Amino acid sequence: MxxxxxxxxxxxxxxxxxxxxxxxxxxxxxxxxxxxxxxxxxxxxxxxxxxxxxxxxxxxxxxxxxxxxxxxxxxxxxxxxxxxxxxxxxxxxxxxxxxxxxxxxxxxxxxxxxxxxxxxxxxxxxxxxxxxxxxxxxxxxxxxxxxxxxxxxxxxxxxxxxxxxxxxxxxxxxxxxxxxxxxxxxxxxxxxxxxxxxxxxxxxxxxxxSHFNPLKDSFHIYKVFLLYGISGAASFGLDIGLYWIFIQLLRDEAPELFIIFATIAARVLSSLFNYYINRNKVFKQGSRQSFYRYYLLAGFIMLLSAASVHLLYAEWLGRGEVILKVMVDAVLFIFGFIAQRAWVFRKD
The missing domain is CATH 3.90.550.10 (Spore Coat Polysaccharide Biosynthesis Protein SpsA; Chain A)
Incomplete structure (x- = not known):
């Protein structure tokens, strides 16, 4: 023993x-x-x-x-x-x-x-x-x-x-x-x-x-996870806001591809914000490799989001492309969350 x-x-x-x-x-x-x-x-x-x-x-x-x-x-x-x-x-x-x-x-x-x-x-x-x-x-x-x-x-x-x-x-x-x-x-x-x-x-x-305080101590236990959600929600809100702005700017300029262009422009800007927050506030670790990994993942999710919304978009939705994007990105958020934890910001 x-x-x-x-x-x-x-x-x-x-x-x-x-x-x-x-x-x-x-x-x-x-x-x-x-x-x-x-x-x-x-x-x-x-x-x-x-x-x-x-x-x-x-x-x-x-x-x-x-x-x-x-x-x-x-x-x-x-x-x-x-x-x-x-x-x-x-x-x-x-x-x-x-x-x-x-x-x-x-x-x-x-x-x-x-x-x-x-x-x-x-x-x-x-x-x-x-x-x-x-x-x-x-x-x-x-x-x-x-x-x-x-x-x-x-x-x-x-x-x-x-x-x-x-x-x-x-x-x-x-x-x-x-x-x-x-x-x-x-x-x-x-x-x-x-x-x-x-x-x-x-x-x-x-x-x-038990001396466990359900409210106060639960916050301390879950706050590391809450940071994930806050970072994602802030970036998501920024992405949706920028997406809406670019939709208005590009709808008449590129009627065939305005959804794809708006998705790319919004995602690039919001991803810069998200990477900074995740590296410095959430995971509190990162390297040059994490930067490359992050943008490989962001690019993949961006293309997957644009393609999904583009393929699912139908004329009967009218101007509902923003709602459709919210639904698609809600699913992709979980995928991105797990990928960042397991691959992007892993300890090398």
């Missing part, structure tokens, strides 16, 4: 957290690192009691900084102290991660020592709260579209991570719950393999102990 430590970020932990820690040590895990994420004076006795456990280390934040920062604090400690661990397992402090499942992760990591191993819950059980079931399905879909990676559970906190990857994960953006999602995206970009292990789905009191 690998030498594995367990990392537990804790914010106002419940009474079952101590039982969890004792069960983890009883199962044979050699060390536990607990991060007190600013739980406050009323929890001081709980964290002080952990100091009497030789196999436990307590790290403290003076104020609550979020789960992502708590995990980074533990990662910094392991890397800076050069602790003799092959890997770590991250677990939540609310008792929803079972020790038996941690053992399953450790066995999988022993067989696949270069993989990040995720504990995957089954969200089809009736006891799973609706917000958790809906949130996982929605996030899973967005994650698949934006990264190309198909995962069963993108929000799991039970994760096995080889220590050699921790320095790279310390550079991942995010301080709160969004950090865990960003880590999954970073694994894809860094070509780090991922495995999933089925684990039990446990929700205590309908998950009331």
């Amino acid at each position: 690998m030498h594995i430590a367990v990392v537990i970020p804790a914010y106002k932990p419940g009474s079952n957290c101590l039982d969890l820690i004792e069960d983890i040590l009883a199962a044979g895990f050699p060390h536990i690192i607990v991060v007190d994420d600013g739980s406050g004076p009323e929890y001081a006795d709980f964290f002080s009691s952990l100091l009497s456990i030789p196999q436990a280390t307590v790290l403290r934040h003076a104020a609550n900084q979020g789960k992502g920062r708590a995990l980074k604090t533990a990662f910094h400690y392991i890397v800076n102290e050069q602790l003799p661990f092959d890997a770590i397992i991250t677990a939540d402090a609310d008792g929803q991660h079972l020790v038996s499942d941690m053992i399953k992760l450790s066995r999988e990591m022993a067989e696949e020592p270069n993989h990040v191993v995720l504990g995957a819950r089954d969200f089809n059980h009736k006891e799973v709260p609706f917000r958790s079931r809906f949130g996982n399905r929605f996030t899973r879909l967005l994650f698949r579209l934006s990264t190309g990676t198909v995962l069963t559970d993108t929000q799991t906190g039970l994760r096995g991570i080889p220590v050699k990857y921790l320095p790279r994960l310390l550079g991942v953006l995010g301080e709160r719950f969004e950090y865990e999602m960003n880590v999954l995206a970073a694994l894809k970009k860094n070509y780090i393999p991922i495995s999933e292990v089925p684990i039990q789905t446990v929700y205590l009191d309908a998950n009331k102990s």
Whole structure:
């Protein structure tokens, strides 16, 4: 078996957290690192009691900084102290991660020592709260579209991570719950393999102990995906506006080809805007190769858009060519979105 430590970020932990820690040590895990994420004076006795456990280390934040920062604090400690661990397992402090499942992760990591191993819950059980079931399905879909990676559970906190990857994960953006999602995206970009292990789905009191704020924390998790949509929507609006302008200018000048000419002129200008936003604000990476790839893709989509609208256009539509273009480009937007993620702005 690998030498594995367990990392537990804790914010106002419940009474079952101590039982969890004792069960983890009883199962044979050699060390536990607990991060007190600013739980406050009323929890001081709980964290002080952990100091009497030789196999436990307590790290403290003076104020609550979020789960992502708590995990980074533990990662910094392991890397800076050069602790003799092959890997770590991250677990939540609310008792929803079972020790038996941690053992399953450790066995999988022993067989696949270069993989990040995720504990995957089954969200089809009736006891799973609706917000958790809906949130996982929605996030899973967005994650698949934006990264190309198909995962069963993108929000799991039970994760096995080889220590050699921790320095790279310390550079991942995010301080709160969004950090865990960003880590999954970073694994894809860094070509780090991922495995999933089925684990039990446990929700205590309908998950009331969770500190997840549905509105605020969902925004932080999804904002990276929202940037995709905002960039695309802004570019799409600019493209449609320019297309309409060029339609008015070219309708009488080139009655046979005005749709194609208007499509090309509008797409060239809007694509310059879109490339700049995607490179500097969305993907935050790009090279000379990404520029060439982008315009190869843009040219292909432009021709496909023009040809589709031209072929589908009929006289009975009257002046409905703008509406037809909106419908065609709505379909092509999904294709372009996936192609940019997988090819144009990929990490070389």
